[in-house]
Amino acid sequence: xxxxxxxxxxxxxxxxxxxxxxxxxxxxxxxxxxxxxxxxxxxxxxxxxxxxxxxxxxxxxxxxxxxxxxxxxxxxxxxxxxxxxxxxxxxxxxxxxxxxxxxxxxxxxxxxxxxxxxxxxxxxxxxxxxxxxxxxxxxxxxxxxxxxxxxxxxxxxxxxxxxxxxxxxxxxxxxxxxxxxxxxxxxxxxxxxxxxxxxxxxxxxxxxxxxxxxxxxxxxxxxxxxxxxxxxxxxxxxxxxxxxxxxxxxxxxxxxxxxxxxxxxxxxxxxxxxxxxxxxxxxxxxxxxxxxxxxxxxxxxxxxxxxxxxxxxxxxxxxxxxxxxxxxxxxxxxxxxxxxxxxxxxxxxxxxxxxxxxxxxxxxxxxxxxxxxxxxxxxxxxxxxxxxxxxxxxxxxxxxxxxxxxxxxxxxxxxxxxxxxxxxxxxxxxxxxxxxxxxxxxxxxxxxxxxxxxxxxxxxxxxxxxxxxxxxxxxxxxxxxxx
Amino acid sequence: xxxxxxxxxxxxxxxxxxxxxxxxxxxxxxxxxxxxxxxxxxxxxxxxxxxxxxxxxxxxxxxxxxxxxxxxxxxxxxxxxx
Numbered sequence: 005x006x007x008x009x010x011x012x013x014x015x016x017x018x019x020x021x022x023x024x025x026x027x028x029x030x031x032x033x034x035x036x037x038x039x040x041x042x043x044x045x046x047x048x049x050x051x052x053x054x055x056x057x058x059x060x061x062x063x064x065x066x067x068x069x070x071x072x073x074x075x076x077x078x079x080x081x082x083x084x085x086x087x088x089x090x091x092x093x094x095x096x097x098x099x100x101x102x103x104x105x106x107x108x109x110x111x112x113x114x115x116x117x118x119x120x121x122x123x124x125x126x127x128x129x130x131x132x133x134x135x136x137x138x139x140x141x142x143x144x145x146x147x148x149x150x151x152x153x154x155x156x157x158x159x160x161x162x163x164x165x166x167x168x169x170x171x172x173x174x175x176x177x178x179x180x181x182x183x184x185x186x187x188x189x190x191x192x193x194x195x196x197x198x199x200x201x202x203x204x205x206x207x208x209x210x211x212x213x214x215x216x217x218x219x220x221x222x223x224x225x226x227x228x229x230x231x232x233x234x235x236x237x238x239x240x241x242x243x244x245x246x247x248x249x250x251x252x253x254x255x256x257x258x259x260x261x262x263x264x265x266x267x268x269x270x271x272x273x274x275x276x277x278x279x280x281x282x283x284x285x286x287x288x289x290x291x292x293x294x295x296x297x298x299x300x301x302x303x304x305x306x307x308x309x310x311x312x313x314x315x316x317x318x319x320x321x322x323x324x325x326x327x328x329x330x331x332x333x334x335x336x337x338x339x340x341x342x343x344x345x346x347x348x349x350x351x352x353x354x355x356x357x358x359x360x361x362x363x364x365x366x367x368x369x370x371x372x373x374x375x376x377x378x379x380x381x382x383x384x385x386x387x388x389x390x391x392x393x394x395x396x397x398x399x400x401x402x403x404x405x406x407x408x409x410x411x412x413x414x415x416x417x418x419x420x421x422x423x424x425x426x427x428x429x430x431x432x433x434x435x436x437x438x439x440x441x442x443x444x445x446x447x448x449x450x451x452x453x454x455x456x457x458x459x460x461x462x463x464x465x466x467x468x469x470x471x472x473x474x475x476x477x478x479x480x481x482x483x484x485x486x487x
Numbered sequence: 488x489x490x491x492x493x494x495x496x497x498x499x500x501x502x503x504x505x506x507x508x509x510x511x512x513x514x515x516x517x518x519x520x521x522x523x524x525x526x527x528x529x530x531x532x533x534x535x536x537x538x539x540x541x542x543x544x545x546x547x548x549x550x551x552x553x554x555x556x557x558x559x560x561x562x563x564x565x566x567x568x569x
Contacts, residue, residue: 013504017543020503247497247510247528256499369503378498378531468507 010050011213016370016467017042018061019221022068023374026225035084038065051111060213063105067216070094070223072103091222097361098218101202101350104193108214113172114191115151117161122168123147130163179209181430181455182309199308203301203430203455204347204464217347220361221371227339227361228261235264235331237324237359239344240272240392241400241460243480244473245365248380250480254387256379260371264335265385268342269392271327272298272399272408278320279405280412283450287421291316293441293449296405298322301348301455302430309435312442316451323399324349328358334389343368345400345463348455364465397481400460401474402428406452423448429457490525491569493562494548498531506545508559515559520566 021038025031039058050057063073065084069091073079123146131147132140139153161169177185184199207215227234236257254265275298286294297318306313328340342353342362353359395408406424413422425448427434456462461473495509534546547557
């Protein structure tokens with residue numbers, strides 16, 4: 005299965021174009037040309053015409069600069085160059101990390117119910133009789149639903165004796181495990197941040213690329229090209245992402261402008277150790293169960309939607325949090341940039357004083373392209389602050405967290421006390437599952453939850469397809485480089 | 488018969504903009520096609536540096552012919568014609 009498609013490539017191309025102008029010191033002068041450069045006159049249009057494609061690229065550039073698109077008037081009336089100074093002067097990134105390109109949304113289904121050709125145009129017409137809004141009419145062939153009147157109640161689907169009416173989902177709404185996405189009164193998709201868990205599933209689900217992240221690449225570029233120091237904190241999932249070695253990656257990051265490169269897998273070892281010790285304590289005190297704590301999307305979901313389970317979530321901090329604190333102590337002057345596969349980490353980073361910015365592997369790829377780096381030919385270099393264990397490096401695969409905790413218990417001679425159970429991929433059912441586990445009906449006593457099916461290597465910000473990533477990561481783990 | 492040589496560029500730009508998926512090409516080919524080709528990954532072919540506006544990564548070479556904006560479908564279509 006591929007997670008990538010034409011949409012993801014376009015998104016990366018836009019980010020690379022913005023970063024490339026930044027490196028060339030021409031961001032303000034040239035940024036207005038990006039839409040025409042990416043969608044030239046003779047290109048095959050993805051939508052109705054090249055003009056619409058260009059407008060959507062423009063909005064994508066605004067998101068790459070770190071801004072949302074909620075203020076339509078501002079988006080319409082501003083040139084891209086108007087946003088540049090605002091981006092460069094911004095103090096801190098936006099806490100609401102996602103936005104919608106409504107122009108791209110418009111191609112999606114606006115009404116969830118559709119009358120198919122199966123309709124027999126029957127005499128009874130229970131669909132028309134039962135529609136509370138008078139939204140259905142029929143011609144000589146079949147019934148039709150008027151999108152401007154339909155309120156998506158679904159009665160027509162229930163009433164049709166031929167099952168001729170189908171439910172057509174809105175992909176982002178369907179993918180959201182917590183029901184945080186819905187249309188507002190004017191039909192525009194909106195995110196309810198009181199429900200959102202920042203899992204990023206909506207981004208990958210939308211086939212029009214309408215859900216965009218407010219990127220922090222401008223902040224990172226400023227730090228990389230400025231006089232201060234910058235540290236790259238690379239998530240363990242990175243080992244499976246690119247066709248080059250970790251030593252080449254480390255070299256590439258340094259050529260990009262990072263002064264220090266630190267393996268977040270070092271933090272993993274602390275998280276696993278802490279979870280193992282806490283597990284033993286909890287079992288002794290009769291808790292009966294403990295949930296892992298390193299996936300920020302699931303932890304947020306527990307806080308907002310499965311409160312009964314909250315007391316079982318481990319108090320161990322995430323690997324990012326531990327390693328960022330250590331890095332801050334070692335290199336107090338440096339800006340800490342976490343590089344990972346995760347969107348929820350962007351949100352977690354905003355709440356963590358030791359993490360200054362968060363970018364994804366996709367954004368890192370765009371930065372490499374912008375700088376014109378072929379990382380395979382970069383000078384190899386080592387990581388700073390030492391090297392992690394195999395278990396630490398294997399964390400980002402489903403089952404990896406439980407395996408690391410189990411290994412530690414095994415070393416203490418207590419292997420038999422632990423029975424891991426897994427929620428591999430968070431969906432609408434997971435919330436009720438966690439609430440049921442909280443009543444004591446759990447299949448194990450260590451509950452490992454990962455929001456992304458397959459683990460972090462399948463996160464919303466990855467560049468490699470899961471099969472390649474899993475093989476490559478295993479290769480790196482087995483190589484025991486520097487252990 | 489001499490096999491057709493397919494060279495997939497795995498330079499960073501190609502890889503990030505679609506080359507990552509091209510590495511799975513073999514899974515999409517019929518046995519007949521597999522028997523007459525040879526797939527190799529390659530370090531950066533340097534095409535991106537020389538690219539004009541309408542030629543984009545990822546690049547793939549089929550024998551000596553260069554395909555830009557390569558997709559698995561595009562490569563298969565090309566092989567079917569040969």
